[in-house]
Amino acid sequence: xxxxxxxxxxxxxxxxxxxxxxxxxxxxxxxxxxxxxxxxxxxxxxxxxxxxxxxxxxxxxxxxxxxxxxxxxxxxxxxxxxxxxxxxxxxxxxxxxxxxxxxxxxxxxxxxxxxxxxxxxxxxxxxxxxxxxxxxxxxxxxxxxxxxxxxxxxxxxxxxxxxxxxxxxxxxxxxxxxxxxxxxxxxxxxxxxxxxxxxxxxxxxxxxxxxxxxxxxxxxxxxxxxxxxxxxxxxxxxxxxxxxxxxxxxxxxxxxxxxxxxxxxxxxxxxxxxxxxxxxxxxxxxxxxxxxxxxxxxxxxxxxxxxxxxxxxxxxxxxxxxxxxxxxxxxxxxxxxxxxxxxxxxxxxxxxxxxxxxxxxxxxxxxxxxxxxxxxxxxxxxxxxxxxxxxxxxxxxxxxxxxxxxxxxxxxxxxxxxxxxxxxxxxxxxxxxxxxxxxxxxxxxxxxxxxxxxx
Amino acid sequence: xxxxxxxxxxxxxxxxxxxxxxxxxxxxxxxxxxxxxxxxxxxxxxxxxxxxxxxxxxxxxxxxxxxxxxxxxxxxxxxxxxxxxxxxxxxxxxxxxxxxxxxxxxxxxxxxxxxxxxxxxxxxxxxxxxxxxxxxxxxxxxxxxxxxxxxxxxxxxxxxxxxxxxxxxxxxxxxxxxxxxxxxxxxxxxxxxxxxxxxxxxxxxxxxxxxxxxxxxxxxxxxxxxxxxxxxxxxxxxxxxxxxxxxxxxxxxxxxxxxxxxxxxxxxxxxxxxxxxxxxxxxxxxxxxxxxxxxxxxxxxxxxxxxxxxxxxxxxxxxxxxxxxxxxxxxxxxxxxxxxxxxxxxxxxxxxxxxxxxxxxxxxxxxxxxxxxxxxxxxxxxxxxxxxxxxxxxxxxxxxxxxxxxxxxxxxxxxxxxxxxxxxxxxxxxxxxxxxxxxxxxxxxxxxxxxxxxx
Numbered sequence: 001x002x003x004x005x006x007x008x009x010x011x012x013x014x015x016x017x018x019x020x021x022x023x024x025x026x027x028x029x030x031x032x033x034x035x036x037x038x039x040x041x042x043x044x045x046x047x048x049x050x051x052x053x054x055x056x057x058x059x060x061x062x063x064x065x066x067x068x069x070x071x072x073x074x075x076x077x078x079x080x081x082x083x084x085x086x087x088x089x090x091x092x093x094x095x096x097x098x099x100x101x102x103x104x105x106x107x108x109x110x111x112x113x114x115x116x117x118x119x120x121x122x123x124x125x126x127x128x129x130x131x132x133x134x135x136x137x138x139x140x141x142x143x144x145x146x147x148x149x150x151x152x153x154x155x156x157x158x159x160x161x162x163x164x165x166x167x168x169x170x171x172x173x174x175x176x177x178x179x180x181x182x183x184x185x186x187x188x189x190x191x192x193x194x195x196x197x198x199x200x201x202x203x204x205x206x207x208x209x210x211x212x213x214x215x216x217x218x219x220x221x222x223x224x225x226x227x228x229x230x231x232x233x234x235x236x237x238x239x240x241x242x243x244x245x246x247x248x249x250x251x252x253x254x255x256x257x258x259x260x261x262x263x264x265x266x267x268x269x270x271x272x273x274x275x276x277x278x279x280x281x282x283x284x285x286x287x288x289x290x291x292x293x294x295x296x297x298x299x300x301x302x303x304x305x306x307x308x309x310x311x312x313x314x315x316x317x318x319x320x321x322x323x324x325x326x327x328x329x330x331x332x333x334x335x336x337x338x339x340x341x342x343x344x345x346x347x348x349x350x351x352x353x354x355x356x357x358x359x360x361x362x363x364x365x366x367x368x369x370x371x372x373x374x375x376x377x378x379x380x381x382x383x384x385x386x387x388x389x390x391x392x393x394x395x396x397x398x399x400x401x402x403x404x405x406x407x408x409x410x411x412x413x414x415x416x417x418x419x420x421x422x423x424x425x426x427x428x429x430x431x432x433x434x435x436x437x438x439x440x441x442x443x444x445x446x447x448x449x450x451x452x453x454x455x
Numbered sequence: 456x457x458x459x460x461x462x463x464x465x466x467x468x469x470x471x472x473x474x475x476x477x478x479x480x481x482x483x484x485x486x487x488x489x490x491x492x493x494x495x496x497x498x499x500x501x502x503x504x505x506x507x508x509x510x511x512x513x514x515x516x517x518x519x520x521x522x523x524x525x526x527x528x529x530x531x532x533x534x535x536x537x538x539x540x541x542x543x544x545x546x547x548x549x550x551x552x553x554x555x556x557x558x559x560x561x562x563x564x565x566x567x568x569x570x571x572x573x574x575x576x577x578x579x580x581x582x583x584x585x586x587x588x589x590x591x592x593x594x595x596x597x598x599x600x601x602x603x604x605x606x607x608x609x610x611x612x613x614x615x616x617x618x619x620x621x622x623x624x625x626x627x628x629x630x631x632x633x634x635x636x637x638x639x640x641x642x643x644x645x646x647x648x649x650x651x652x653x654x655x656x657x658x659x660x661x662x663x664x665x666x667x668x669x670x671x672x673x674x675x676x677x678x679x680x681x682x683x684x685x686x687x688x689x690x691x692x693x694x695x696x697x698x699x700x701x702x703x704x705x706x707x708x709x710x711x712x713x714x715x716x717x718x719x720x721x722x723x724x725x726x727x728x729x730x731x732x733x734x735x736x737x738x739x740x741x742x743x744x745x746x747x748x749x750x751x752x753x754x755x756x757x758x759x760x761x762x763x764x765x766x767x768x769x770x771x772x773x774x775x776x777x778x779x780x781x782x783x784x785x786x787x788x789x790x791x792x793x794x795x796x797x798x799x800x801x802x803x804x805x806x807x808x809x810x811x812x813x814x815x816x817x818x819x820x821x822x823x824x825x826x827x828x829x830x831x832x833x834x835x836x837x838x839x840x841x842x843x844x845x846x847x848x849x850x851x852x853x854x855x856x857x858x859x860x861x862x863x864x865x866x867x868x869x870x871x872x873x874x875x876x877x878x879x880x881x882x883x884x885x886x887x888x889x890x891x892x893x894x895x896x897x898x899x900x901x902x903x904x905x906x907x908x909x910x
Contacts, residue, residue: 004505004562004783007550010498012563015577018494034841036818036848038866039473043465043596044499044552044582045519050459064500065522067548069586073540078533085528093522095462097499107459108467117865119851122470127499131524141498154851156830167841277834328459363491375611379732386489386622393491396574396609410572411493 009132009140019358020346024172025125028145028340031168032123035160037147040122042104044129048096054103054327062130064097064140065089097129101146102324102337109150110328118151137312137343148337150324155267158301158320159274161338162285165305165316168340173354176308177315178284182291183268184299184319186251189261190289193254194234196227203227204292207239211290215239238289248287267301297321303338307348315344365415365451366408367394368401374419381417381429381444390451408434417447464587464595474813475801479627480580483600483795486623487578490615492602495577497559499584503551509558509782517585519552519595520544552584556601557779557792564605565783573606592767592798603792605779610722613756613775614729616793617740620760620771623795628809631763632770633739637746638723639754639774641706644716645744648709649689651682658682659747662694666745670694693744703742722756752776758793762803770799820870820906821863822849823856829874836872836884836899845906863889872902 006012013021029039045066052060072092080088098104101124109120125145134140147164149157165179191200206221213221218239219232237254248265255261268287275283291304293314300320307315318338325333349355365385367378378394385392395404401418408416418430418439428441431450442450461467468476484494500521507515527547535543553559556579564575580600589595602619604612620634646655661676668676673694674687692709703720710716723742730738746759748769755775762770773793780788804810820840822833833849840847850859856873863871873885873894883896886905897905 004565005502006566007498007500007502010500012498012567013494013496014563014567015493015495018496021496022494033816033846034844036821036846038470038817039468039477040470041468041473041476043462043467045462045465045584045596047460047462061524064524066552067520067522067544069516069519071540073536073543076536078536081528081531081533081536085526088528089522097521108469110459111461112467112469117862119862121848129500141500149851152851156824156849156851159834163838274831274834277831278838279835280838361488362493366491369611376729376732379614379729380734383618383733383735389489391488391491393576394611396604396607396611407572407574 007140009134009138011139011141015362019361020349020355021342022361023355023358024342024345024349025143025145027171028168028342029123029125031164031171032147034167035121035147035164037121037123037149040105040108040124041126042098042101042108042124044098044127045095046098046104046107048094050107051096051099051103055099059099062132063099064129064131065093066095066097068092068094098126099130100128101126101144101339102148105146105148106324107328109333110325110330113325113330119149119154119157120151121147121149123147137347139343143342145340145342146318146337148335150333150335153334155270155301156274157336158267158271159278161303161318161336162271162275162283163278163280165303165338166280166284169305169316172345172349173356174307174315174345174348174352178286178306178308180286180288180291180304180306181268181271182288182302183264184302185260185264185267186255186289187292189255189258189264190235190238192258192261194231196231199227203235207290208292210239241289251287251289264300271301293317293319299323299334301336307352310348310351312344312347312351315341315348317341359412359414363391363393363411363413365390365392365417366404366411366413367392367417368404368419369395369398370401370420371398374421374424377424378417378419381419381447384444384448385451388448388452405432405434415451462595464589464593466594466596470817474816475804475810476797477816478810478813479797479800479804480598480600482626483623483797484578484580486619486626487602489622490576490602490619492576492578492604495560495563495579496581497553497556497563497579499553499582500550501553501559501562503549505562506551506554506558510554514554517587518554519584519586520548521550521552523547523549553581554585555583556581556599556794557603560601560603561780562783564788565780565785568780568785574604574609574612575606576602576604578602592802594798598797600795600797601773601792603790605788605790608789610725610756611729612791613722613726614733616758616773616791617726617730617738618733618735620758620793621735621739624760624771627800627804628811629762629770629800629803629807633741633761633763635741635743635746635759635761636723636726637743637757638719639757640715640719640722641710641744642747644710644713644719645690645693647713647715649686651686654682658690662745663747665694696744706742706744719755726756748772748774754778754789756791765803765806767799767803767806770796770803772796814867814869818846818848818866818868820845820847820872821859821866821868822847822872823859823874824850824853825856825875826853829876829879832879833872833874836874836902839899839903840906843903843907860887860889870906 051063080091127141127143129141132138162179169177187200187204191197191203202225206218210218252265291302293304298319299322302319304314305316320336322334324335367381369375382392382394414434416432423429427443430439431442431447432439506518535546582596582598584596587593617634624632642655642659646652646658657680661673665673707720746757753774754777757774759769760771775791777789779790822836824830837847837849869889871887878884882898885894886897886902887894
């Protein structure tokens with residue numbers, strides 16, 4: 001007999017959590033649909049040849065690898081063992097678990113490019129797996145909710161992402177947030193004008209930590225990675241900048257020497273203009289030149305969303321990448337996407353008390369069960385309630401009233417219909433409202449009427 | 456550069472398939488909810504200690520095992536290799552992929568029995584993985600849709616399953632089907648009265664094939680497994696029986712000598728009576744004493760559903776099991792459950808043309824994009840359409856009309872709003888109905904009005 005336990009870094013989601021999670025998924029799904037995105041699902045299991053080399057060395061290590069079936073160790077020798085785990089893996093494992101939704105999407109696009117209607121807009125809501133060290137808020141299995149467009153460089157897509165973020169979050173009930181936006185070319189330009197052309201990657205790794213370690217910390221880190229004092233004093237004017245989007249002029253002055261930065265700023269201006277064209281009320285859009293996430297990946301606009309009034313990292317993120325399918329042999333497939341972080345959104349909504357009442361998902365009426373005769377009588381009541389769309393159940397065993405009411409209470413069932421000998425005789429059933437304790441005697445038709453209205 | 460391919464036995468689901476699959480999932484989910492079942496999700500990854508030994512020797516082999524992270528091969532020796540794969544696995548793998556939804560559910564119940572409200576009714580819709588040899592209609596990754604009740608022996612649960620099967624399938628549009636039901640104790644009783652007590656397992660393995668290999672084949676197989684002619688001639692009267700449920704009397708006569716069989720028949724009578732009490736119209740319920748599925752597992756009623764007019768195996772199956780959580784140290788937890796086979800249901804609906812029009816899930820209106828000015832003008836049109844709940848998108852690039860209409864056509868978008876210089880001047884936009892080709896000139900307010908009505 002084994003004492004049951006969850007695998008480390010994984011979670012069960014019981015009924016209450018599920019109701020909340022499904023509310024989040026459904027709201028995001030509806031938002032994606034509203035903007036013309038279509039659903040896609042890819043398998044959890046992918047060939048390692050598809051996954052390896054796409055996430056850097058660290059990512060390769062964090063992939064969960066699946067042992068080949070059957071006699072996987074046939075032909076292995078002492079030498080294979082001595083060669084170390086990295087080589088040994090290639091002998092005993094050909095498949096792994098999906099690490100994100102982007103690489104499988106790229107594989108899908110590459111494999112189906114002949115039949116898809118481009119630009120192809122897809123959304124995908126599925127779990128991914130990472131063999132990370134589990135810690136608070138970081139799990140080995142978690143959902144991603146992604147929407148991407150591939151096959152166009154139009155900045156309309158970026159503006160749509162800004163719209164989608166606003167609409168999705170507001171429909172969730174999250175009103176206080178900032179959509180931060182930056183552009184890869186602005187980062188490239190900053191590296192140029194401070195006299196460190198081509199070194200924006202190292203620059204960004206440091207700048208990215210500005211929030212956490214402050215300007216002093218960032219400078220210390222940059223000095224360690226080969227930047228000098230001249231670079232730093234040239235960089236300083238950029239770090240204090242705050243942009244609400246109404247004016248990029250200060251930045252345009254600072255970056256005037258970099259044509260590539262000007263391109264990035266022009267893109268951003270265009271996105272702002274289109275968001276205005278959409279007539280978005282109270283846009284929470286902010287240019288943040290310290291935003292760098294996944295720089296090796298993004299080639300154009302970069303997005304991130306921070307919720308206010310909570311100490312939780314970014315809740316959404318994304319950007320444009322020009323080489324999505326290149327590693328699968330399909331070139332010139334520019335794309336742009338956004339990912340909603342469900343776990344963090346859940347935590348934000350929980351902490352700020354933003355979840356609506358989700359009772360309608362659960363059982364609305366429980367019918368009591370006092371003896372075989374009353375239970376049989378109640379079957380018809382159940383059937384009628386369900387016919388009018390009411391989630392209903394009968395307590396399965398003939399038990400004491402207290403036990404049955406306790407069950408209804410623990411399951412948050414708002415109404416109980418009591419059927420005893422008196423009720424069967426008169427045809428007037430007792431309807432108990434659990435919260436108030438109020439009881440009414442009603443005929444079945446009146447009860448049905450009540451719950452039709454009550455929906 | 457890798458040529459991308461799916462892992463063997465896995466599938467992508469593109470937009471069209473997804474719309475159909477989501478219709479099936481949502482219909483089943485709603486049916487489960489209507490009957491008071493609550494959602495649960497468990498992780499894809501479970502400890503092998505939870506999974507191993509639960510599905511028989513064959514099942515253990517079909518589990519996908521996950522390689523331990525990090526330096527998994529440290530300390531392995533030549534001897535470990537020589538001990539063969541079965542022992543080696545225990546050294547390099549501690550986790551596996553979920554093989555079904557029942558064992559994870561049992562683990563969840565065992566771990567949370569102190570806080571759950573019993574009887575606990577949960578539904579679970581998630582993929583499972585099996586390292587089976589892939590073949591037509593059999594995949595290595597597929598969804599299961601399960602609903603189970605644990606913590607009660609009430610036969611109301613069995614009657615509810617019959618109701619739920621009827622309602623779920625009918626809501627899907629599958630009208631022609633048979634819900635087959637049998638009882639483990641009837642099978643036990645048959646083994647007793649034919650003079651082979653305790654050997655119902657071998658008996659059932661053979662009887663289960665009656666459909667495929669006929670009575671002669673079944674008899675041949677039974678002779679091989681140690682039954683004799685006397686057993687066979689005693690068995691013969693059972694095999695030709697057909698039961699529509701209105702009368703079990705012939706069976707009661709045949710099984711009169713077996714008290715345990717009488718218990719089984721009494722259970723079945725009770726289920727029938729309750730289904731009648733529910734007032735189910737045209738019940739498609741049939742007693743099938745050749746139905747045995749998963750005998751080692753089920754202890755009471757056994758269910759299976761066959762769709763008519765298609766050559767596809769059973770589309771739903773389930774039954775009662777008395778020892779769900781015993782292997783996790785929790786005794787006396789009787790349960791009963793049903794599983795909807797989504798892949799087969801999909802095939803049945805496809806073959807019989809039962810899917811409804813699912814267009815409302817997709818984009819309803821595409822706004823054209825002829826140049827920057829017209830696109831900018833169109834942003835407001837888009838925003839207004841979305842505000843009234845209409846799924847809408849703009850073609851992202853300024854392209855020729857033909858290309859844009861072709862995109863709308865391939866994406867099955869029913870309406871296109873054309874905005875050119877004339878439209879911007881007059882404020883009358885052209886609305887094209889793609890199927891009929893009909894065009895109307897309408898103001899934006901009229902268009903909004905049209906799509907509010909049209910939903």
